[in-house]
Amino acid sequence: MLLKLGELRLTTVLSKLKKMNNRLLLFFFSLLLLFVTSFVQAKSIKILVFSKTNGFRHKSIPAAKEALIKMANQQSWVLTFTEDSLAFNEYKSLKQYKAVVFLMTTGKVLGTKQEEIFQKYIEKGGGLITLHTGTDCEMNWDWYMNTIGGKFKNHPKQQQAKFLVEDSTHPSTKSLPRTWMHFDEIYNFVSPVITSAHILISVDETSYSGGTMGNNHPIAWYDYSKKGRVFQTALGHTDNCYVDKDMLAHVIGGINWAMGIKH
Secondary structure (H helix, E strand, C coil), X not given: CHHHHHHXXXXXXXXXXXXXXXXXXXXXXXXXXXXXXXHHHHHCEEEEEECCECCXXXXXXXXXXXXXXXXXXXXXXXXXXXXXXXXXXXXXXXXXXXXXXXXXXXXXXXXXXXXXXXXXXXXXCCEEEEECCHHHECXXXXXXXXXXXXXEEECCCCEEEEEXXXXXXXXXXXXXXXXXXXXXXXXXXXXXXXXXXXEEEEEEHHHCCCCCCCCCCEEEEEEEECXXXXXXXXXXXXXXXXXXXXXXHHHHHHHHHHCCCCC
């Protein structure tokens, strides 16, 4: 009888110890998971994607967002999508992002205080990428116009044209053919692109109708603003742009360059 009672007590103790061990294991596993998650988040490359419009709104914005999400999964980016200018209210909040993408933004999209914060962000080392409409945005803000390097004038109908890669060593162009036949909406600019800009792609105006810039018609370029990097491409009007492997490689390379990331 005493033996059976002892065995019962031992079984009870072992059962309790097993439950305690399971709880301890669960506790330590939770701590480990929290640590790993925090570490990954701290090391993540964060990008703010801003698609506010106060002018023409492009129907291809959803297709572009979907493409950026796929890029992010491949590149280990963490994207934050917004159309709220309040995202630019505080430098402390903005500086968590390695770069800001202006995704087909048009018209005046920032207030005066937000412009000051954004200028500070770029000049202190933030990256700016403008997709398609960067030259048709904040056109009365002198700093932005000088930084982006060009000012939208007009465009002819969408059509295929011959694009010429002027620098095939840049991440945004290294995988493109030197002569690239591509269908898009092709912007004309008010005046020649700012001389400090490094031209990446130009368009051959003899290959399509409606060009107004002659032999010097840049379409994509990069520049610097103090410590910041600026990548501007006027390509990307149509939904099909965001499933085209050459266009996607152009965008990925431009984003990584603006963040100072080499692949």
